[in-house]
Structures are given as structure tokens and as C-alpha cells.
Amino acid sequence: MTTADRPYHHGELPEALIAAGLRLSRAGGSAALTLRAVTREAGVSATAAYRHFTDRDHLMRDTARRTRRALADTMLETIAELGTDLPPDAQAVQRLRGVGLGYIRFALDEPGWFDLAFSMPDDPSAAPSDRPGPFELLMDSLDAMVATGVLAPERRNGAEWACWGSVHGFADLVARGPLRDQERPVVDQLGRNVVESVIAGVVAGSLDGVRLRPDGSC
Amino acid sequence: MTTADRPYHHGELPEALIAAGLRLSRAGGSAALTLRAVTREAGVSATAAYRHFTDRDHLMRDTARRTRRALADTMLETIAELGTDLPPDAQAVQRLRGVGLGYIRFALDEPGWFDLAFSMPDDPSAAPSDRPGPFELLMDSLDAMVATGVLAPERRNGAEWACWGSVHGFADLVARGPLRDQERPVVDQLGRNVVESVIAGVVAGSLDGVRLRPDGSC
DNA sequence: GGGTAATGTTGACAACGTACACATCGCCAC
């Protein structure tokens, strides 16, 4: 055909497809990221995407990685807003707080991107990013807590999963679960509770610190 | 047609469709619960389901409810295995522990059902079940902790979301996330950590109990 | 300048959800 309006070759198709994917998923989540919708949006035939992505999953994974980068940005913004002029130990805790609150804020502000971000398992064979991702930010804050003495070293192991799970689970409740259409102030307050709880839980490690033995008896 | 082999009318079609949905989703998660696959499995034409369910979502919601019932059963089994001959206050904590560990166990043992269970938002207009669901079991255990004095009443509010989020998030990490193909013993240990952390966090409420002020300073 | 690989298009296929018209059956009124 080639109506001479658009050149036959796009030139920047991979980037254009990902950009279209970001637009679509922002509004409609991972389900809206359709191969045909994305190519339509880019003004290209449906099968053109196969020259740059092996299949739909490939495009989704690459697009999801971008949304995770946006999540990391939100975390960093949240950390900055919380303030940075604290003594090192308190600053380390503050960073963990920012990681958690930023995660929840992202899920609330960008539910479509949040859905996409974790609907795809990240393949470990991907090129490493220059900037730290959400998970690296979490690890760094926990390491800093150990380094400054706030977190006992023997409690560091596995702490990332307790933190990530807590915040991710709550964000999921808010984005897709029973807390879906709660008022924003209510959700914000609950989110603060969750973050404070998990920080306390990770630091305390078990009920030992609060008058209970490990088996649950008092 | 009616080859006289099968009668024209199935008789128990709604139940048969849900049973087929449970079989399919058990192996392939929510994506495998296809209207056509379910009707095929039941030996019935593709559109027969529309006589009993308004659309695919309706069938999925009803099937998902069954998987949530199975989850509640796993929770109760786990509570029973942990032992029931404890003083009331310790027993209340033990029940919370069983709720959390049962949730994680279910996600590990039945990843397909777990995926389906929470892929659909539950509609509040459904008929209430006779047996308590997963959420009721959680609420009951927290209430018992308040009643026996283990949990301060002022910390009861919102505690269910911190607990649910923690455990749900961790289960999601294990079922679909980066912990997807970890060894079972490792995951079990991490799961115990998560549950102990969240219990400690809910009881402690904030870092107050462990030498830190709310703003994070020491 | 001509050949080759990269890139984009067309057409097709199977699977999906779903609407519509039609077939078959249980059951109740007469």
C-alpha cells in the first residue's frame, strides 16, 4: 500500500509499542495491553510487533519493567518528602518507611501500572538496569538499618520478604481487593498502619520483645 | 440430535460446571477457567452455561467462592495441627498463627485455586455462607486476642488489613512472584518468619515498644 | 548498482466470549 503518508518502516517501533503499552495499561491494567491494540495505537499492522518481540508476553514483560521503574521513582520521591536530615539510624528507618509508603502510593495513584508491574514474572535474563529497582531500594534500606544498628543482624535474613509481602499484599487489597473503593484518607491511614506494623515486626522479629514466648504462650 | 446416550437435559448442570471449573482452575489457575473448556468438560454445548450464569465472570465468581471455602478448610486444619490445649490468651495467638500459616500453605499446595480465589472481586450481594470464610477466621482470631488481653483494644482497628496484607502478599510472592521456584523448606521458613513478624508487629503496633519513637528517631 | 537481511503487510487459522434463533423436555391446567 504505502500511501506515501507514512514511511514503510517505522524506525522506532519497539519504543513506540512500549509507549503505547504504557498508555493502554495505565488506563486498563495488564488486560488492556493487547498486541492488536498496541500495534493499532502505533499505526502499524498487527503482526509487525513480531519483528521486535517474540510474543505478547515478551512485550508485556518489557513494558512491565518500565512501570517498575516508575514505582522506584515514586519510592524515591516519597523518601525525599519524608525528610532527609536525620541521624543515620533514624534515616535508615525513614528510608524503609518511604519504600513502603511509596509502594502503596503508587498502587493507589497508578492502579493500571501497578497491576501490570507484578502480573508478569520478571525474567532474570534481562539486561540489568543502571538505576536501582524497587527491590534494590528495599534491600538497601534494610542493609542500612543493620549498618546503623537499628536492625539486629540475625534478623536481617528474610526480612525483605516480610516487608515486601506486607506492603505488596496491602497494595493488592487496595488496588483489586476488598479495600478497592474505600475513601483515600481511610486507605492512607491503614497504609501507614501497615508500614509501621511491618517495621515494628521486622525489628522485633517475634513476640519475644513483647512479653510472649515463641510458642505463643504468655 | 439426542443420541439417546445422554438425556437432553443435564439435570445438575450448574453444579457440574462449577466442578469442571474447579478441576480446570486447580491445574491452570484462573486463565484455564474458560467458558468453552468448562462446558466441554461437562459434555454440553458452549452456550448452555448461559442458562445458569449471566456470563463468564459469574461462573468464575461462584467457582472462586468454592476455592475460598477450601482455603478456610486449610486454615482450620492448620489451626488444629498446631494444637488446641493452650491457655485462652496463647490459644488466641495460636489461632492467628494458624490462619496465616494455613493461608500460605494453601497458596503453595494449590496455586491454581489460590490464583482464582483472589483474581475476582467478591460481590457483596452473594448469599452468605453457613461456614465462616477466611476473612471471618482472621477477624475471630484477632477479636479473641483482644478478649484475652493479648492485643490492646486500641490496636485492634485495621489490624486485619495489616495481617491479611502481609500474608497475602507473601503468598503472592511465592505463588507468582520472585519466590516462585524456591525450595519448599526455604519457603516454609520464610513463611514462618512473615507470620511471626506480622503478629509481633500487630501486637507492638509501632516502634514504640522497641526503643524507637514514631518519627523513626531513636 | 545489486544482493541480502531487516522490517512491515496480508491473509489465514484456532480459540475465545457471547447473541440469536431453534429444539427438546418437564410439568401444570384443563
Next chain:
DNA sequence: GTGGCGATGTGTACGTTGTCAACATTACCC
């Protein structure tokens, strides 16, 4: 009994999706 009517199941069809194979166009390098 027997008619008819509502409930239940079937067949066909349409539009959408992911994906493959064959073909068209272009960039680029010898």
C-alpha cells in the same frame, strides 16, 4: 390424557484475540 408454556440445551454466527506463513518494501553494505 393432552395441550401448551417455561425451562433448559443446541447450532450457528459474529467480532476479538494471539500467532503463523507467505509476501512486499526498504536500508545497507560489498
